[in-house]
Amino acid sequence: MEHIPLNFPFLAAMLLVGISLYIIVFKRNLIKLVMGVAILSSAINLFLVSLGYRAGGVAPIYTDAPEGSMVLPVPQALTLTNIVIGVAVLALMLTLVIHIYRNTGDIDSHKSRILKG
Amino acid sequence: MLSRIVRTVSNQLIVFVLIFGLYLIMHGHDSPGGGFQGGAVVASGVAMLLVAFGSGEIIQWLHVRRLTVVACIGALVFIAIAFAGTGTTFFYNFLLGTPIFGGVPPPGPGHGHVWSGGIIPLMEIAIGFIVMAGLSAVVLAMARFSGGKEIEE
Amino acid sequence: MDYLVTHSPALIVALPLLAAFAIPLISRLGPRVRAVLCLAVLGLVAALVAILAVDVHAVGIRLYTFGATAPEMALPGGYMVPVRIMFEVDGMSIFMGIVITTVAVASLIYSLQFLNGQTGQARFYSLMMLLYVGMMGLAFTGDMFNMFVFLEIASIAGTGLAAYRTNMADAVEGGFKYIVISAVSALMVLLAIGILYAQYNVLSIAALAHYMQYTTLDMMALGLLAGAFVMKLAGVPLHMWAPDTYTVAPAGTTPMILAASYTSMYALYRITFTLYGGHIDTAAIGWIVIIVGVLSMFVGVMMAVHQTDIKRMMAYHAISQGGYMLLGVGVGLAVIADPVALANYGRDAMNGGIFHIINHVFYKAMLFMTAEAIFFRVGTRDTNKMGGLARNMKWTAIFYAIGALAISGIPPFNGFASKLLIYQTVLSFNPVLSVIAMFVSLVTLASFAKVFYSAFTGPEMPGYKEVREVPKSMLIGMGILAACIILFGIFPGLIVDTIVAPATEALINQAPYINAVMGAAP
Numbered sequence: 167m168e169h170i171p172l173n174f175p176f177l178a179a180m181l182l183v184g185i186s187l188y189i190i191v192f193k194r195n196l197i198k199l200v201m202g203v204a205i206l207s208s209a210i211n212l213f214l215v216s217l218g219y220r221a222g223g224v225a226p227i228y229t230d231a232p233e234g235s236m237v238l239p240v241p242q243a244l245t246l247t248n249i250v251i252g253v254a255v256l257a258l259m260l261t262l263v264i265h266i267y268r269n270t271g272d273i274d275s276h277k278s279r280i281l282k283g
Numbered sequence: 284m285l286s287r288i289v290r291t292v293s294n295q296l297i298v299f300v301l302i303f304g305l306y307l308i309m310h311g312h313d314s315p316g317g318g319f320q321g322g323a324v325v326a327s328g329v330a331m332l333l334v335a336f337g338s339g340e341i342i343q344w345l346h347v348r349r350l351t352v353v354a355c356i357g358a359l360v361f362i363a364i365a366f367a368g369t370g371t372t373f374f375y376n377f378l379l380g381t382p383i384f385g386g387v388p389p390p391g392p393g394h395g396h397v398w399s400g401g402i403i404p405l406m407e408i409a410i411g412f413i414v415m416a417g418l419s420a421v422v423l424a425m426a427r428f429s430g431g432k433e434i435e436e
Numbered sequence: 437m438d439y440l441v442t443h444s445p446a447l448i449v450a451l452p453l454l455a456a457f458a459i460p461l462i463s464r465l466g467p468r469v470r471a472v473l474c475l476a477v478l479g480l481v482a483a484l485v486a487i488l489a490v491d492v493h494a495v496g497i498r499l500y501t502f503g504a505t506a507p508e509m510a511l512p513g514g515y516m517v518p519v520r521i522m523f524e525v526d527g528m529s530i531f532m533g534i535v536i537t538t539v540a541v542a543s544l545i546y547s548l549q550f551l552n553g554q555t556g557q558a559r560f561y562s563l564m565m566l567l568y569v570g571m572m573g574l575a576f577t578g579d580m581f582n583m584f585v586f587l588e589i590a591s592i593a594g595t596g597l598a599a600y601r602t603n604m605a606d607a608v609e610g611g612f613k614y615i616v617i618s619a620v621s622a623l624m625v626l627l628a629i630g631i632l633y634a635q636y637n638v639l640s641i642a643a644l645a646h647y648m649q650y651t652t653l654d655m656m657a658l659g660l661l662a663g664a665f666v667m668k669l670a671g672v673p674l675h676m677w678a679p680d681t682y683t684v685a686p687a688g689t690t691p692m693i694l695a696a697s698y699t700s701m702y703a704l705y706r707i708t709f710t711l712y713g714g715h716i717d718t719a720a721i722g723w724i725v726i727i728v729g730v731l732s733m734f735v736g737v738m739m740a741v742h743q744t745d746i747k748r749m750m751a752y753h754a755i756s757q758g759g760y761m762l763l764g765v766g767v768g769l770a771v772i773a774d775p776v777a778l779a780n781y782g783r784d785a786m787n788g789g790i791f792h793i794i795n796h797v798f799y800k801a802m803l804f805m806t807a808e809a810i811f812f813r814v815g816t817r818d819t820n821k822m823g824g825l826a827r828n829m830k831w832t833a834i835f836y837a838i839g840a841l842a843i844s845g846i847p848p849f850n851g852f853a854s855k856l857l858i859y860q861t862v863l864s865f866n867p868v869l870s871v872i873a874m875f876v877s878l879v880t881l882a883s884f885a886k887v888f889y890s891a892f893t894g895p896e897m898p899g900y901k902e903v904r905e906v907p908k909s910m911l912i913g914m915g916i917l918a919a920c921i922i923l924f925g926i927f928p929g930l931i932v933d934t935i936v937a938p939a940t941e942a943l944i945n946q947a948p949y950i951n952a953v954m955g956a957a958p
Contacts, residue, residue, distance in 0.1 A: 183627070190620060196612070203619050210626050217634045227315060241633070244581055248626060250319050251588045255619050257421045258592060262599055262612040264428045269605035351460055358457035362450060369439075373446035374503040 175216035182209030196266065196273040200259045207252040214241045214248070284337040293335040300328035308411035312400035313388055318407040322414025329419040338426035347427075350420040357412030364402050364409065376401040442507055444488040445500040445523040448481055448533070449573050456565035463558035471548050474561050478541050478568075485537045489530045493938055497526045497952040499578075510640075510953045518640045518953055524578030526949055527938030528790075532575035532702045534935060535794045538920065539695045539801050540568045546805055546913025547688030549906075550812065560600060560686075567593035567692050571699045578953065580629045581639045583703060584622060587668075590696050591618030597689040598681050610684035613677040614693075621664035628660040641711055642953035645946060650715035658716070661707050668700035671762065672731040675755050679739075682751035683817070687808025688913075690747070691801030694754060698793050701758070705765065705943055713946040722770025729762030730869060733876045741883050745817045746807045749887065750800065753843060753880060757796045763873065764789020764858045765943075767865045772944060781861040786940045787932055788857030794936075795850040795924060799842040802917040806836040809906045809914070810891065819890050826892035828903045833892045835914045840888055842921050844881035850921050853928030 182205055189202030218238030226239040267273050284290070304325035311317030333341050368375030378384050378401035388396035397404070440447070455477040463470050492498055500507045500523040510518045525533075544564065551557050570590025577583050595618065599611025632654070633639060636647045648654065663674075670678035678697070682690050708721060736756025743749035768786030771777040809832045810825065811817050826833035842849035845856070855877060863870040905911070924931050942949065 190616070199616065203616065203623075206620065206623050210623050210630065213627065214630050217630055225315075240639075241630070244626075244630075244633075246319070247581070247585065251585070251622075253323075253418070254592055255588070255615065257425075258595060259612070259615055259619070260425070261428070262595075262608055262615065264425070265599070265602050265608040266605070266612060269603075269608060355457045355460045359454065359461075362454045362457070366450065366454075368503070369443055369446070372500070372502060372504050372507050373443065373450060375505070376503060 175212060175219070179209045179213035179216065182206075182212065194275045196263045196275055199275070200256065200263060203259065204252070204256055207248065207255075211245045211248055211252075214245045217241045284340070285335050290335050293331050297328050297332060300331065301325060304328065304415070305411075308407060309397065309404070311407035311411075312403040313396050318410025318412075319414050322411045322416075323418055325411075325415045326418030326422060330422045333422060333426050338423070342423065342427060345419070345423060347420045347423055350416040350423070353416035354413050354420065357409045357416065361406055361409040361413070364405055368402070376403070378402050378405075440484065440487055441491050443500075444484045444491075445498060445525050445576055446502070446507075448484050448488065449523075449569055449576065451477055451481055451484075452565040452572075453569045456562045456569065459562045459565065460558045467557065470558070470561060474544055474565070477565070478537075478544055481568075482537050482541055485530070485533050488525060489534060489935070492525055492527065492530045493934070497524060497948055499524055499952055510642075517638045517643050521582050522578045522640065522953070523576040524642065524949065524952060525576050526952075527935075527940075527942035528702065528705065529575050529942075531790065531794070531935050531939035532699060533572060535797050536568065536571045536575065536695050536699065538916075539691045539797055540564075542801065542805075542913045542916045543688045543691050544913075545916065546910050547686075549909035550686070550688055550808070552907075556600070560597070563593045563596040563600075564689065564692065567597060567689075567696065570594075571692075571696055574699050575702055578641050579639050580632065580641055580644065583641075584625050584629060587622050587625060587700075587703070588618075590699065591615065591622060594618070594689075594693050594696050598685040598693060600686050600689070601684070604684070606680075607684040610680040614681040617667055617677045621667045624660045624664040628657040628664075631657040631660075640953060641706065642950045645711050645713070646950050646954045648712065648715055650712070654712075654715075658707070658712055662704060665700045665704035665707070666728060669697045669704065669758060670732075670755050671728045671758060672735045672755065675732065675736070678755055679748050679751040682754060682804070683745060683747045687805050687812070690804040690808070691797070694800060694804070695797055697754075697758070698761075698797060701761065701793070708769065709943040710946045710949050718772045719770050722766050722768075722772070725762050725766030725769055726869065729759040729764075729766050730872055731759070732756060732762065733759030733873065737876045737879045737883070741879060744819050746810065746819050746822075746887060746891065747804065747817050749819075749883065750803050750807060753883070754796075754800050756876060756880065757792070757800065757843065759876075760855065760858055760873065761789045761792045761796070763862065763869065764792060764854075767862055767869075768940075768944070771865070777865075778944070781864040783940060783944070784857055785861035785865065786943065787936050788854050788861060790939050790943075791857065791928075791932055791936045792851075792854040794931075795842070795854045795921075798917050798920050798924070799839045799849070799851060802835055802914050802921065803839040803843065805910070805914045805917070806832050806839065809910055812906055812910070813903045814900060819887050822891040822897070823894045823900070824892070824896035825900065825903065827896055828900070829892075829905050831905060831911050831914075833888075835918050836888065836892065838918050838921060840881075840884035842925070844884060845877045846881070848922070848925045850924035850928065853925060853932075857932075 186202045186206035186209060189205065190199055193199055193202065218241035220235055220237050222234060223237035224234050226236040263273060304321045307316035307321030307324060308318055365374045368377050384398060384401055384404055386396060386399040388399050455473060459470060459473065462473050488498065499510055501510050501520045502522065504520055510522055551560060567590055570586050570593055573586035574583060574590060577586060595611045595615040598614050599608050601607040632644055635653060636644055638644055667674040681693060685693055733756050736752050736759060740749050740752035740756065743752060764785045768782045771782040810822065813829065814822060838849065842851040845851045859870050859873060862873060
């Protein structure tokens, strides 16, 4: 682990943000769009968790911590909240995609589009 | 519906999935885990049954409406516990130091200490019910959606 | 009474939350019980908001720390930084609270009979309560991460309401656009929160503002936050979702979603004034806000003129009116560093911009309701297919006329009061902007007059002979807002002095907000 630079996770998170924004803006398939939002959510989770990481830190478990410095628990709590919210948002989005497919018979955002102008 | 092997295995496995989920919920306050994680594990068990037995059979005994009621009751209990603290402040941990869940776990490594945490274990249980019922309802509703005639299997 | 004042910030958010989860259970007892419960809870909450407003205006900022030994205890003994989640209610927060609560009450009453005979009503009222919780939490919270959570609650509930009529393809599509925009903007907010937390190790807005260094990373965070909230409040060029979502949402909820947009505007102001106040280049940022405002005003109204769908036209006008608010506050922000200009016209410009929020939410909410009342009876939103409706829908026509005159800034309605403030002050700042604002107002009047003539006057259409006036609860919902519009139009000075000026003061002067939390810090 020592030869991986510590800011590597941040670069990975930013790369994922870039990929997900590309997907959200340019992809026409609605399922892919939902996947883009999921990737964006994961990228930010990665970013938050790596914020709290200290080199050689251990998991912040009060009753089961070996000797040594703990990593910061607050970003992990934030990540957990974001995961919970992400589940709700993704379930809602997929439900709406199902409804769009039922109503228009297509999940291509250009073809199933009714509202214009 | 999948083959007999899958059905038999998942029939046995669901017990362990449920136990693990409930374990996570019960130990949310003194070790990694908690209401959401445990509830999600239980809901994943429901998803497993859905895959193994097909949605038709499961929907007969697991109704979305009943799950909604369970989820709502869980949420009401959660907020009611928070309200019970308004003698001082909302969400105040009024059970701390009392005989009910009032203990303080000894610092340092050791096995968990369930009888601690004040209102937090109670809230974790309430959240566990919300997530268990809520996520199961979501999985069931989606299975029913995609099991419709207009979408091919 | 003391108990109510102390705990009101928590109760205002907790009671509707309790109701949201009780409604699916209560619904089994029948729709009448559910309606009574909804009305009782919102009535009680409205009373609490009034109590809290009086307290905040008389005493000052009210702090509520969750789970602490006392609500005011933001910093337990020995702590340098606040560790608990807290609500911090100042003049601006309570101003948004008043706006949201009034609209919520009117929308609820309007929806009672509007929904008769539809399926899934329990979920509808649940989501409505959740949306209210999300907005109030966003307005009251003093914690960045809490802000993100309430933003997501409001987004999810708003999407559920916008896509409520899932059998209509356009409704689902509008809802989907709303959730995509909301999810992306909320995640951008979370990214910015992560950046801020990495540097200062606190999440409380007051503590962050106290420690703010304004490094390059902070600038990035400001950019992310501003972009996210401008997207959520439908400012041009990030406005594409607004017409679709506003158009398809059922009438009782369009005003709520509209209010949710302006709650995001509140969050934008909170970020720029309180969190970054005193550090940013106010003139440059102020001009950016002004340019976004003018663009919104102009593009919104130009897109609105040629719409044939009545709600879509109103939605574009909503974007355009949002520009006025940004223009007013932007002028204030641009001159905030110059005490003379601030006293001469900056403060009044901000008063105008903030006053316009409450005015606009009221009349636009009422206009959306009239549009949906027509849809309710006639079954179309196409203005070309309407005609002569004033004969049978007298009250709806009157309410529409009041709203149309208010939005165009005609005295004695409330739109005139705030627009006059904006025109006058912007004239001293930059005459060109003022002229643009007046021009946009004229086009607005023309556009609404056109729809009035085509929908309400003229010969009676043969198909609409049997059209009747909408049920009573819908009329009462619109009536509440109409009364507010006229009241605000007749006594604008009183309203500005009592609720708008404290809000402006809270934005301009960030020190009390920070000191309420960090004052006891060693």
